[in-house]
Amino acid sequence: MKRTTVLVMVGAIVIFGISWVLKSMSLTSTTDHYIAKGFAITFAAFLTLCIFSFLYKDNPFYKFAEHLFVGVSAAFWMSMGFWSTIVGNLIPRVSETLSNYFKVPYHPESYNPFYFLPVFLGILLLLRLSRKVGWVSRWPLAFIVGTTAGFNFIRYLRSDFIEQVSATFVPLLVDWQGIGHFFSNLSLSSTGQFVAMLSNWVIFFGVLCGIIYFFFSKEHKGVFGGASKIGIWILMITFGASFGYTVMGRISLLVGRITFLFKDWLSLIS
Amino acid sequence: MRLLIHTTLFLSVFIFIGSSRIFSVEPSPQVQADTLVNTADTVGVSVAPVTSLLVDDYKYDNGEQLNLSWVPSIDDQLIDGKVSVYRVYRITNDSTRELIAELPPGSNSFTDKNLNRHDTYRYIVAAVSASDDEVLSTTTEPVQPQREWINFRRGYLFLLALIIGGAVIYYIQSARRGKKLFVRKIAGLEAVDEAIGRATEMGRPILYIPGILDMDDVQTLAAITILGRVAHQIADYDTKIRMPVSRSLVMTAARETIKTAYQTAGRPDQYSDDMVSYVTDEQFGYVAAVDGIMVREKPATVFLLGAFFAESLILAETGNSIGAIQIAGTARPAQLPFFIAACDFTLIGEELFAASAYLSGEPKALGSLKGQDVGKAIAMIVILVGVIAVTIGNAWDVKFMNDVKDMLTTIFSTQ
Numbered sequence: 001m002k003r004t005t006v007l008v009m010v011g012a013i014v015i016f017g018i019s020w021v022l023k024s025m026s027l028t029s030t031t032d033h034y035i036a037k038g039f040a041i042t043f044a045a046f047l048t049l050c051i052f053s054f055l056y057k058d059n060p061f062y063k064f065a066e067h068l069f070v071g072v073s074a075a076f077w078m079s080m081g082f083w084s085t086i087v088g089n090l091i092p093r094v095s096e097t098l099s100n101y102f103k104v105p106y107h108p109e110s111y112n113p114f115y116f117l118p119v120f121l122g123i124l125l126l127l128r129l130s131r132k133v134g135w136v137s138r139w140p141l142a143f144i145v146g147t148t149a150g151f152n153f154i155r156y157l158r159s160d161f162i163e164q165v166s167a168t169f170v171p172l173l174v175d176w177q178g179i180g181h182f183f184s185n186l187s188l189s190s191t192g193q194f195v196a197m198l199s200n201w202v203i204f205f206g207v208l209c210g211i212i213y214f215f216f217s218k219e220h221k222g223v224f225g226g227a228s229k230i231g232i233w234i235l236m237i238t239f240g241a242s243f244g245y246t247v248m249g250r251i252s253l254l255v256g257r258i259t260f261l262f263k264d265w266l267s268l269i270s
Numbered sequence: 271m272r273l274l275i276h277t278t279l280f281l282s283v284f285i286f287i288g289s290s291r292i293f294s295v296e297p298s299p300q301v302q303a304d305t306l307v308n309t310a311d312t313v314g315v316s317v318a319p320v321t322s323l324l325v326d327d328y329k330y331d332n333g334e335q336l337n338l339s340w341v342p343s344i345d346d347q348l349i350d351g352k353v354s355v356y357r358v359y360r361i362t363n364d365s366t367r368e369l370i371a372e373l374p375p376g377s378n379s380f381t382d383k384n385l386n387r388h389d390t391y392r393y394i395v396a397a398v399s400a401s402d403d404e405v406l407s408t409t410t411e412p413v414q415p416q417r418e419w420i421n422f423r424r425g426y427l428f429l430l431a432l433i434i435g436g437a438v439i440y441y442i443q444s445a446r447r448g449k450k451l452f453v454r455k456i457a458g459l460e461a462v463d464e465a466i467g468r469a470t471e472m473g474r475p476i477l478y479i480p481g482i483l484d485m486d487d488v489q490t491l492a493a494i495t496i497l498g499r500v501a502h503q504i505a506d507y508d509t510k511i512r513m514p515v516s517r518s519l520v521m522t523a524a525r526e527t528i529k530t531a532y533q534t535a536g537r538p539d540q541y542s543d544d545m546v547s548y549v550t551d552e553q554f555g556y557v558a559a560v561d562g563i564m565v566r567e568k569p570a571t572v573f574l575l576g577a578f579f580a581e582s583l584i585l586a587e588t589g590n591s592i593g594a595i596q597i598a599g600t601a602r603p604a605q606l607p608f609f610i611a612a613c614d615f616t617l618i619g620e621e622l623f624a625a626s627a628y629l630s631g632e633p634k635a636l637g638s639l640k641g642q643d644v645g646k647a648i649a650m651i652v653i654l655v656g657v658i659a660v661t662i663g664n665a666w667d668v669k670f671m672n673d674v675k676d677m678l679t680t681i682f683s684t685q
Contacts (some may be wrong), residue, residue, distance in 0.1 A: 001366070012443070027630055039611065051558065054561065056568060057565075058562065058565040063562065064564070066559060066561075066562050069550075069552070069554070069555040070549055070550050070555045070556075070558065070559045071550075071557050072555075073550040073551070073552030073555035074549070074551070074552070074555070075546075076549035076552070077550060077551035124523065125519075128522065129483060134480040138526060141485070141519070141522060141523055141526065144485050144486065145485060145491060145520065145523075148485065148486045148487075148491065152488050153431065154427070154431065156488070157427065157430060157431055157434070158271060158427065159278060161430070161645065161649065162427065162430070162682050162683075164649075164653055165649050165653055165656070165682050166656075166679065166682040166683065168653045168657065169653075169659075169660050169675070169678065169679065169682075170658075170660065171660045171661045171664040171665070172657060172661040173661050173664065173665040174664075175343050176664070176665035176666075179372075182463070192473070204653070204657050208650060208654070209611075211646050211650050211653075212650070213650060214619065214620045214621070214646065215643055215646055215647075216453050216454050216456075216624055216639055216643055217451075217453070217454070217627075217639075217640055217643040218452075218454065219452075219453060219454055220454060234618075235618065236610075237604075239607035239610055239637060240607065242603065242606075243605055243607035243608070243611065244606075246604055246607070246672040250580070250583075255463065
């Protein structure tokens, strides 16, 4: 390890220690467990800064935070999977003995022999650990993929096809009382006839051109190609608006982290 | 032959059981309460009771609902009405009655939900006067909610599924018979060969990220399908692939896919389980690990295909910072802008699902893609006709156009 790296790490440990002591001292009047609380806040701030250090370049502090995060979260989700799915959902429905063992309320009224099917498929999945019968683990996988495809076919047919088509049945002439009336009452008010009509025209042509862009069976040339280009332009404008909207959301996440550093850790803002 | 006989017998029994379930004539659960005979439950006679109380099964559900309807009290008038509220009571099996709803004057129906189809239910509807005197109707006969196996309300949905499914099968068969099916060029996929070739020339690995959702998401399925084709080419070029995943099932499926691709390419000995590694289910823990892999191993090509959320820009920006060629694709509209901004090629929405067919050129996949195009053609025609009908119907009140509009609205109803 380079001397500079060692010096930086020692410096960081010293700063961490000082911060812990100062934070604990500042918490003595507010909580009994001020040393533990002080450590928790200082460590959270330290990890936050470790992750932010990636903006400079990959470094040992980032690696430490990354490996800690991955290790702790992998163990957490493993534990959650067992306690929420198997102990929380399965055992109370199938076995009184095991329910008593794990101290969870038994629900005999919810018993259903079909619950053993996922148990069986789960065991088959684990068989891939065996070299001899590992091929059996493909069956539950095929079951998952097949049922997913089947379920989603109807779900997407309804939500992405039928609902979208019926939502596009919009009148291109809104409150129509003749061309003379339209021009004599022309207004750019957001609740006016012109804006309502313009909005419906955009929806109609936008959807139609968008579908044409995603039509793969025909070369995009001529009128079809023109419509396809309009389709991709409409998509890009939509993405642009979505980009700005989402970036604003991300900024609020950054503000949250900075607030934590300056308020909870450094107590610079009240 | 034996298999055929067994299959036929099994199907016959299955169809017989199914049809007897569907077409069996069961006594109608509809019961009319005899309101004229029973007046003994009347507590205080200040308003007339509701009459013709009917309870019948809610059609096409899982046996969880019953419909009640009645003729309101004759004292329930719009002007100077004496009824202040209707109270609906339920008697489950032989238990005591319980109040389940209070309805405003003018009500003449109610749907009782979240019932158990193994229990029997009886109902009473009370008309309540302003002085809180209840006048009860007679109690209905016991009724059990019935479960229906087929929801006939979704007949049009079934028809559409049949047309699109039929088109897929037709085009698959056409392709198998040797008919050449045309698919237009997709820019992002044209770059796949080039991207893998670049990684081979540079001697660097290819990083493949299949999103952060499990195998029950279609985008993950699409990513794994594309992986089969990409892995085949990687095996051909003898390049390295690195695939960190956030779900254990995706790891299993990806390993199987890459293994099969290496076997098909004639290089089974080059395959290793280490090509695919599980990281963690935690979204940002996974992102931290993938970012670390990117900056340390510096892959020449990064594939970001599947379902992505807030991590999309973090991954794409890190990939961009190391100078990798990035091919991204997702069907999540909120994440597409980030991929378009930070990646070299982006598969937008359905292009991701078309990619596997496009890359493989297999009859089954191409037929499926063409079948979906039939669905899109139907959508375009229906939208065109629907918009014309709604516009003319609304603007000039043309009966024919209004009828067309009503017909299309019924067919494309989501109920």
